[in-house]
Amino acid sequence: MRGQVPQTVTIAGSDSGGGAGVQADLKTFQAREVFGTSIFVALTAQNTKGVQQSLPVPRSFIEAQFASLADDFHIHAAKTGMLYDQEHVQTVADCYQKHSFGPLTVDPVMIAKGGHSLLKEEAIQTIKKELLPQTYVLTPNLPEAEVLTGLKIKTKQEVKKAATTLQEMGAKNVIIKGGHLEGKEATDFVLMEDSSIFQLSAPRIQSKNTHGTGDTFSSCITAELAKKKPFKEAVFTAKAFIQGAIEEQIIVGSGHGPTNHWA
Numbered sequence: 272m273r274g275q276v277p278q279t280v281t282i283a284g285s286d287s288g289g290g291a292g293v294q295a296d297l298k299t300f301q302a303r304e305v306f307g308t309s310i311f312v313a314l315t316a317q318n319t320k321g322v323q324q325s326l327p328v329p330r331s332f333i334e335a336q337f338a339s340l341a342d343d344f345h346i347h348a349a350k351t352g353m354l355y356d357q358e359h360v361q362t363v364a365d366c367y368q369k370h371s372f373g374p375l376t377v378d379p380v381m382i383a384k385g386g387h388s389l390l391k392e393e394a395i396q397t398i399k400k401e402l403l404p405q406t407y408v409l410t411p412n413l414p415e416a417e418v419l420t421g422l423k424i425k426t427k428q429e430v431k432k433a434a435t436t437l438q439e440m441g442a443k444n445v446i447i448k449g450g451h452l453e454g455k456e457a458t459d460f461v462l463m464e465d466s467s468i469f470q471l472s473a474p475r476i477q478s479k480n481t482h483g484t485g486d487t488f489s490s491c492i493t494a495e496l497a498k499k500k501p502f503k504e505a506v507f508t509a510k511a512f513i514q515g516a517i518e519e520q521i522i523v524g525s526g527h528g529p530t531n532h533w534a
């Protein structure tokens with residue numbers, strides 16, 4: 272018998288194509304050997320070619336999913352992904368305050384690689400005001416960090432300034448992902464709770480199969496935090512996991528395919 276296992280929850284959107292969103296999170300949880308549960312905030316009709324349609328889940332049903340899990344599971348760590356609009360962000364923030372699901376990783380998902388919006392613009396203020404103060408780890412990419420801070424980020428100094436600004440808004444630890452910067456290396460900038468900083472660099476891999484990369488990275492951190500791994504170790508594990516998931520490509524669909532969660 273295996274007995275007790277760490278339990279996690281992803282509070283996010285469904286990707287019918289299985290490469291991003293809740294599906295990527297659950298596959299990552301499984302690969303990292305934690306038990307994954309889910310709270311659906313929105314649904315997308317999606318494949319590797321893009322997002323064709325999206326639909327919000329009624330807010331009362333988000334509350335019901337929170338209540339069901341809180342009534343039965345002992346969740347050790349959680350993450351958020353696609354949160355759809357202002358009202359849905361507010362509902363998730365209220366529910367998170369009410370139920371104790373451990374350290375929260377917030378991946379402030381805004382726009383899918385194909386250009387489809389996953390978060391309405393007016394929701395940004397609510398993320399800043401209601402969610403960031405409850406955030407243990409914030410994982411924006413560079414464009415998301417720019418939107419959240421209102422800063423233009425081109426240099427390393429500007430990345431550092433943006434991370435500090437996000438920490439001042441309430442996020443305890445901030446990881447600004449550098450995948451959108453040019454160069455041979457993809458470098459992420461990490462600002463920790465105690466103000467120390469470090470960087471994670473890995474060779475940039477040329478691949479069109481990077482769908483769901485951000486979700487997979489943040490759900491891996493969540494899984495490691497559920498195992499009570501220290502934050503820094505969780506981040507290094509997630510970086511290695513996502514690097515392997517991109518490197519060992521699988522071919523699914525004809526568009527931007529998913530990363531490989533078995534890697």
Ligand code: PLP
Nearest residue numbers: 284291292353380383384482483
């Ligand atoms: N669809 C859903 C439901 C998501 O949560 C995300 C990312 O968080 C995406 C699509 C975007 O995937 P990508 O931009 O990696 O292709």
